Amino acid sequence: MEHNTQDNPINIGRRLKTARSLAGITRKDLESKYGISMHTLQSWELGRNPLPEKAASKLVEVLHETGVICSIQWLLNGHGKSPSLVSSDFTLYPTNDKNMAPLLQGENTIQKEIDFFKVNNPNxxxxxxxxxxxxxxxxxxxxxxxxxxxxxxxxxxxxxxxxxxxxxxxxxxxxxxxxxxxxxxxxxxxxxxxxxxxxxxxxxxxxxxxxxxxxxxxxxxxx
Structure with a gap:
């Protein structure tokens, strides 16, 4: 993908934060477990610096590991597959943050509602x-x-x-x-x-x- 096909950094940052929030992981988690600097991630999410394609690729892999499917194209230009949960069996991400468990349980609830809606509505x-x-x-x-x-x-x-x-x-x-x-x-x-x-x-x-x-x-x- 050529750099000039990317959206502006602010929109990319918002999409990145949306995907990270859906996965229920903090910036600190990404730094400690995947080596992605908190400050660098913050600069991407706030649109201060552009998100490189190589970094976007790594983030997509990390998101998938934490239960969220997302495409590089969506992160960089808003097209392609937007974030979605891998399955209704959302695995709790290991963390000491006491706020994370209820948040991830909420994600599981949302996925169950989505599954119920799809089963009970044609197309x-x-x-x-x-x-x-x-x-x-x-x-x-x-x-x-x-x-x-x-x-x-x-x-x-x-x-x-x-x-x-x-x-x-x-x-x-x-x-x-x-x-x-x-x-x-x-x-x-x-x-x-x-x-x-x-x-x-x-x-x-x-x-x-x-x-x-x-x-x-x-x-x-x-x-």
């Missing part, structure tokens, strides 16, 4: 919100889901709804609006920092109107 799609485009209704780290529609008449009926939307350019979480010659994918957050708050597309491949929203629990400030 179910669930993603984790990875940016600020739909704030304040949906925040980074929240989980949203619904039943996916592929037929064009069904997609047109999703106009005006908040949807997980698939186009030839990728997957987006936006409000879907029908236009004369296609669709507009619109942010709810007027202050979003994404480069394209409104995306225009002539064709939508699939739309999943949101019928399920799981708020992410709050983590201690030390995480």
């Amino acid at each position: 179910a799609i669930v993603i984790m919100v990875s940016d600020d485009t739909m704030e304040p209704t949906y925040s980074m780290g929240d989980f949203v889901g619904g039943s996916q529609y592929i037929a064009q008449p069904d997609i047109e009926r999703c106009s005006g709804m908040d949807c997980i939307i698939e186009t030839s350019e990728g997957t987006f979480f936006r409000r879907l609006l029908k236009r004369k010659n296609g669709y507009a994918l619109v942010c709810l957050n007027a202050q979003t920092e994404v480069e394209e708050p409104v995306i225009f597309s002539k064709k939508i491949l699939a739309a999943t109107p949101i019928i399920w929203h799981r708020w992410k629990f709050n983590k201690p400030e030390s995480l």
